[in-house]
Amino acid sequence: MTEHLTHSLRSDAQDNRVRILEAAREVFAAEGLGVPMREIARRAGVGPATLYRRFPTKEALVTEVFTDQMCGCRAIVDEGCADPDPWRGFCLVIEKICALHALDRGFTAAFLATFPKAIDFTADRDYALSAIAGLARRAKDAGRLRPDFVVDDLVLMLMANDGIRAATPAARVAASRRFAALAIQAFRASPDAPAMPPPGRLSFAVPLGAG
Incomplete structure (x- = not known):
């Protein structure tokens, strides 16, 4: 009985993980990274606590998804x-x-x-x-x-x-x-191409939105 229960819990946890990742992939692809974690949990059909237990931060979820x-x-x-x-x-x-x-x-x-x-x-x-x-x-x-x-x-x-x-x-x-x-x-290199303006400093920082 204990072994069967443990197997069921592990299976449920794996199913939750799959649903979370599928929901996150879909919503990130369509809407970008600004979607709140609670909305991802809702679309995955799990509670926020379950989501945060698997992925404590949005950074962790984004990294796994991509x-x-x-x-x-x-x-x-x-x-x-x-x-x-x-x-x-x-x-x-x-x-x-x-x-x-x-x-x-x-x-x-x-x-x-x-x-x-x-x-x-x-x-x-x-x-x-x-x-x-x-x-x-x-x-x-x-x-x-x-x-x-x-x-x-x-x-x-x-x-x-x-x-x-x-x-x-x-x-x-x-x-x-x-x-x-x-x-x-x-x-493409071209002998008559005018020189471009000097490059600006670009930032590698994109807000992930609210959790």
Whole structure:
């Protein structure tokens, strides 16, 4: 009897975890990270105490929700860096990163956020940006990427891509694909391209909203 009860409790706890993560993924993708934790608990069909027992902070929940996307982001960057043609690899990163972020509004906010208690998440972002900086240097050396490109331009691009609003996810991805093509044209080296204004300091800090 005791063994059966313990198994049932563990099964219920696992079911609660799955429901919480599914609800969080859905609401973050549609509405961003500002949705309160209590609303996530309501949509998951669990009490707030159950939610906080599994995920004591929103940072912990966000990190768990977007682990797969961060792995996907890292894979895209690695694929681009492995291309022997640095400009082609750079373009691949731009196109696929924009598409990945277009599918999930919350992921862009999570990618740009600073979570003091989620060191691994921050490390993944820093890895991606550092690798892209190296790829950009190679593309500049090849004469294909404009020499005044800085990594913050990529961050600025992600912020602008996150501003795309469309009636359906498919329309949002299509608009993002066009935006990526425009960005690539802007980043391409051209002898008659005017110099860009100096870059501004961008902040990796996105409020997560009330609990």
